[in-house]
Amino acid sequence: MNSHMNFIKEQLYTLTSIPSPSSFTAKVTDYLLSELSSLGYSPERSNKGNVFVTLGGSGSPLVLAAHVDTLGAMVRSIKENGRLRPTTIGGHQWSTADGENCTIHTRDGRVYTGVVLNKEPSSHVADQKTELIEENMEILLDENVASDQDTLALGIQTGDIIAMDPRTVVTESGYIKSRFLDDKLSAAILLGLARAVREDAWKLNRKVSLLFTVYEEVGHGGSVVPDDTEEMISVDMGCVGSDLGCTERMVSICAKDSGGPYNYDLITALSNLAKEKKLDYAIDVYPHYGSDVETTLRAGYDIRHGLIGPGVYASHNYERSHMDGVHNTFELLKAYITR
Structure with a gap:
């Protein structure tokens, strides 16, 4: 397991150890501010409590969003x-x-x-x-x-x-078991992305920012983003279950959920890139799902929107994923912001 995957695993343990049901998120966002600052960034916390940070790059602003509030x-x-x-x-x-x-x-x-x-x-x-x-x-x-x-x-x-209690466990075989993988697993992935951009000196192909929201579970986490945002991807859990192609070891790309279809061109670009990079992925439809980026659209922002994430089984339960799903999600994000 490479250093970025180990870092993400460590971040997951830390994030899940901080209780943060919606509205009770000051301690987890304090942690995000401290960790992002230690990586050399200048994060900000909004009045609402969301944490925003720009990783670098210029032109065609992209926001990658994950939420740290839980059930x-x-x-x-x-x-x-x-x-x-x-x-x-x-x-x-x-x-x-x-x-x-x-x-x-x-x-x-x-x-x-x-x-x-x-x-x-x-x-x-x-x-x-x-x-x-x-x-x-x-x-x-x-x-x-x-x-x-x-x-x-x-x-x-x-x-x-x-x-x-989250009861977070990562097994020797790579399985991740915990409450609140939705969405602290993807929040950990975004922290890993921030670390990799800085330590590996990635050349970003556009302005890339991260948004950690704190009211997703009650429906209005992503309702405010910078006015210059052109594209936004919710990095949330991928669904695993009946009639779905995704497993815990894949990155899931959502084509449609309860809020309707995601941006066709963006989903096509993400799936083509996953195929090109030989990543293990699935395109799926989630019948009972809503995301931060749909909240952003409903707030009136003119953006292209998408949703990806590591496969998570038993959502809103004691959930399970796998480090392979983490790897595939991380690599798809890397390919999308550096290609």
Whole structure:
């Protein structure tokens, strides 16, 4: 594994270790600002919280976007028994979180651990299986609480953030298993790209910038980009599943998702380049997907738009990808901005 792939793997471990459900992203963007600055760039954070940095080049401005906000939950209320009733942030699926460890983040900076469980999780007690929907889920704090007043005394209140443990693992065989590969895996790839541009002195064929957004999971992450942007590619997860050609070891190029078709000429150029470079890739249609770059279009920007990313299986669950998918995505981006 080359140094850029090792760097991306290290960045993935770091990024997933920083809890960042949508709106709770200051710490992860602090990290991005620090890391990009250490690479010799001058990143900026917007009022909204997005991080933007130009890597170099001139003419025909291209923005590559990834998001660092994740799914998660928020305290909706504190129950009489001291447990927390949650409300979801983004398209979080409670059926995938039953039994998951989590952390609760108070507004004064305290952090508590807990576990997500349904209201009657014991098979030795329950008369019937509990449906895993939001109203039946609760957060049990790893604290000695028996009432709402006990929990309030800890400083926990409505609106506090609940973050699921990522459980990030990269196996010897190259498989990547973690929550929030959507989209911290592609964010790590873009950091690897920034490092390679600087250390390997890539000659960019145009002005290339990176945008790390913080509200993608709730639908408005990429709604603001520089006015001179001509082309934008969301570097997000590629879908793996029924009726799709992509595997975890490929780079996926999306032709159409729930928002409609992506720019035909851009998708053609990306797929031709992947073929020319002998990369392992697939062109797919994602029926239940939306991306940052579609938000940019809806905001009124006149841009060409595309979407690529490493194949990710079990999206919005405990997800799985592979370092080969990372490599293929990295090489396609390299070829596109240096050809």
